Amino acid sequence: MSIPGARRGLMLVLSSPSGAGKTTMTKRLLATDPQISLSVSATTRKPRVGEIDGQDYQFVDQDHFDRMVQTGQFLEWATVFGNRYGTPRGPVEQALTEGRDILFDIDWQGTQQLRQSQSGGDLVSIFLLPPSLEELESRLKQRASDSADVITQRMSRAADEISHWAEYDYILVNDDPGQCLHEIRSILTTERLRRERQRGLAGFVRDLLAGE
Numbered sequence: 432m433s434i435p436g437a438r439r440g441l442m443l444v445l446s447s448p449s450g451a452g453k454t455t456m457t458k459r460l461l462a463t464d465p466q467i468s469l470s471v472s473a474t475t476r477k478p479r480v481g482e483i484d485g486q487d488y489q490f491v492d493q494d495h496f497d498r499m500v501q502t503g504q505f506l507e508w509a510t511v512f513g514n515r516y517g518t519p520r521g522p523v524e525q526a527l528t529e530g531r532d533i534l535f536d537i538d539w540q541g542t543q544q545l546r547q548s549q550s551g552g553d554l555v556s557i558f559l560l561p562p563s564l565e566e567l568e569s570r571l572k573q574r575a576s577d578s579a580d581v582i583t584q585r586m587s588r589a590a591d592e593i594s595h596w597a598e599y600d601y602i603l604v605n606d607d608p609g610q611c612l613h614e615i616r617s618i619l620t621t622e623r624l625r626r627e628r629q630r631g632l633a634g635f636v637r638d639l640l641a642g643e
């Protein structure tokens with residue numbers, strides 16, 4: 432009797448208003464869970480200090496992004512805060528086929544597109560809320576990576592972003608980062624065990640009942 436092991440990969444999405452902590456949680460999750468890898472988005476945004484091309488994002492110009500759209504290279508793409516962002520299709524499809532999990536730091540527009548895609552059944556979506564809007568603004572300021580204008584623009588979009596919270600499977604308030612990571616890992620552990628993700632279960636139960 433073979434114990435079921437191999438399973439379908441899942442797509443774990445983290446969304447939130449800008450500054451609520453997606454990148455922080457993404458880095459912590461990747462550092463503690465070797466079974467999941469990051470979907471590296473392409474963007475027309477300029478790199479922030481410390482961001483590495485190919486690791487944080489694939490930084491491209493408008494023409495390059497347009498070509499990727501026209502040649503169907505994106506699983507989803509959207510304009511966010513005046514820049515364009517997209518999820519390259521190839522690495523995601525390969526990961527899912529090989530039964531590997533993949534993590535997305537994308538906005539609500541991208542999440543809607545993934546939900547409607549062929550792989551929509553593999554989607555697990557988490558929306559992070561800040562403890563308060565004051566705390567959100569203070570996080571954007573202390574990150575010190577954006578100009579005052581950009582922070583104002585991102586804060587002015589926060590309510591709109593948050594209005595999509597009910598489209599997500601799970602809602603977490605990112606107050607204590609350790610607690611938030613624990614909750615994300617708990618969701619991942621549970622979702623990996625879902626019946627429909629486990630391959631070979633029917634055969635396992637049949638052999639179990641046959642005493643083999």
Ligand SMILES: Nc1ncnc2c1ncn2[C@@H]1O[C@H](COP(=O)(O)OP(=O)(O)OP(=O)(O)O)[C@@H](O)[C@H]1O
Nearest residue numbers: 449450451452453454455570573574605606607608
């Ligand atoms: N639970 C937390 N408590 C206090 N500070 C936090 C917490 N989580 C994240 N931060 C800090 O808040 C700032 C913004 O976090 P982060 O860059 O992860 O947000 P984000 O959601 O990825 O933003 P964006 O959408 O703009 O990329 C960072 O300086 C980070 O260190």
Ligand SMILES: Nc1nc2c(ncn2[C@@H]2O[C@H](COP(=O)(O)O)[C@@H](O)[C@H]2O)c(=O)[nH]1
Nearest residue numbers: 472508509511516517518536537538540541
């Ligand atoms: N729909 C998509 N949204 C994306 C993607 N990559 C990132 N994002 C979202 O953009 C904003 C801004 O990100 P920042 O790094 O400039 O602060 C944030 O909400 C990200 O989640 C993507 O491929 N598709």
